[in-house]
Amino acid sequence: MEHHYYFIxxxxxxxxxxxxxxxxxxxxxxxxxxxxxxxxxxxLAGGIQMLPKKGxxxxxxxxxxxxxxxxxxxxxxxxxxxxxxxxxxxxxxxCNLIGLxxxxxxxxxxxxxxxxxxxxxxxxxHAIGIKFHGVKYIKHFLGPVWALAPxxxxxxxxxxxxxxxxxxxxxxxxxxxKEKILGVLFGLWGLYLVPLPILFLGILVxxxxxxxFMLLAIVYFAGAMEEAH
Amino acid sequence: xxxxxxxxxxxxxxxxxxxxxxxxxxxxxxxxxxxxxxYYLDKWLDTSPWLLLVFFGFGLVxxxxxxxxxxxxxxxxxx
Numbered sequence: 001m002e003h004h005y006y007f008i009x010x011x012x013x014x015x016x017x018x019x020x021x022x023x024x025x026x027x028x029x030x031x032x033x034x035x036x037x038x039x040x041x042x043x044l045a046g047g048i049q050m051l052p053k054k055g056x057x058x059x060x061x062x063x064x065x066x067x068x069x070x071x072x073x074x075x076x077x078x079x080x081x082x083x084x085x086x087x088x089x090x091x092x093x094x095c096n097l098i099g100l101x102x103x104x105x106x107x108x109x110x111x112x113x114x115x116x117x118x119x120x121x122x123x124x125x126h127a128i129g130i131k132f133h134g135v136k137y138i139k140h141f142l143g144p145v146w147a148l149a150p151x152x153x154x155x156x157x158x159x160x161x162x163x164x165x166x167x168x169x170x171x172x173x174x175x176x177x178k179e180k181i182l183g184v185l186f187g188l189w190g191l192y193l194v195p196l197p198i199l200f201l202g203i204l205v206x207x208x209x210x211x212x213f214m215l216l217a218i219v220y221f222a223g224a225m226e227e228a229h
Numbered sequence: 230x231x232x233x234x235x236x237x238x239x240x241x242x243x244x245x246x247x248x249x250x251x252x253x254x255x256x257x258x259x260x261x262x263x264x265x266x267x268y269y270l271d272k273w274l275d276t277s278p279w280l281l282l283v284f285f286g287f288g289l290v291x292x293x294x295x296x297x298x299x300x301x302x303x304x305x306x307x308x
Binding site for chain 2: 069073151154155156158159161162163165166169170208211212215216219223
């Protein structure tokens with residue numbers, strides 16, 4: 001395998017965690033993103049005031065845009081799940097973007113990271129369904145005809161597994177591809193600004209994939225909240 | 230209400246595009262998952278090739294059911 005230079009890996013290796021840092025780059029980098037998000041939140045929103053200053057203004061606009069985006073689809077009763085949606089968007093967006101900085105690696109370019117988020121979405125979707133409908137939630141899986149109910153259960157089960165898989169693979173594939181192209185271009189023509197257009201496309205892909213992941217999570221939540229037909 | 234960076238039309242288009250970009254993947258994966266389940270059940274129960282065929286069929290149905298659901302949802306959410 002080719003050797004890249006990653007700051008976090010080198011720092012951890014210098015501290016004596018060499019094996020761990022080399023084998024679990026996606027984990028250490030997602031820790032870095034988490035620290036970045038926590039520090040950023042404390043820094044920007046520490047000391048909230050009625051008349052917001054720069055940092056608080058920025059955060060308020062971000063959160064409000066996301067909230068409007070969600071409430072448009074789920075209706076006001078979906079607000080309870082907004083923290084999950086906002087977290088997932090900001091986390092994925094930052095994870096995608098950090099890969100554009102030389103010396104860092106996108107945690108989302110590893111399938112384990114994206115699968116973990118897809119599984120969280122999957123579990124929360126069904127938790128929401130059970131919370132809103134109780135035992136009747138099973139009706140979502142049985143279809144309208146009673147005689148076909150066992151068949152529909154299998155078919156719906158496959159459909160729901162396909163959701164998890166498509167969430168996982170879409171995000172992973174896009175970001176992994178971006179990382180690989182950038183790696184190759186930097187290796188070959190890094191000195192002559194050739195990777196620049198791909199960097200631009202990388203920003204676009206990072207944003208679009210974060211939005212799509214969030215949108216699908218919202219749509220799945222809305223589907224779990226509505227009545228079965 | 231609220232702050233927004235773009236017009237309503239553009240927002241709706243982007244939302245619909247993002248949502249509809251899932252059509253292909255959800256169809257392919259439903260079929261693949263169905264066939265995969267069938268394949269491993271066959272290996273486990275030693276009934277090759279019947280369960281593979283049956284679950285491939287289930288996967289196909291699930292794929293078209295996903296398609297149908299996406300169509301229905303795109304009507305409710307994006308029009």
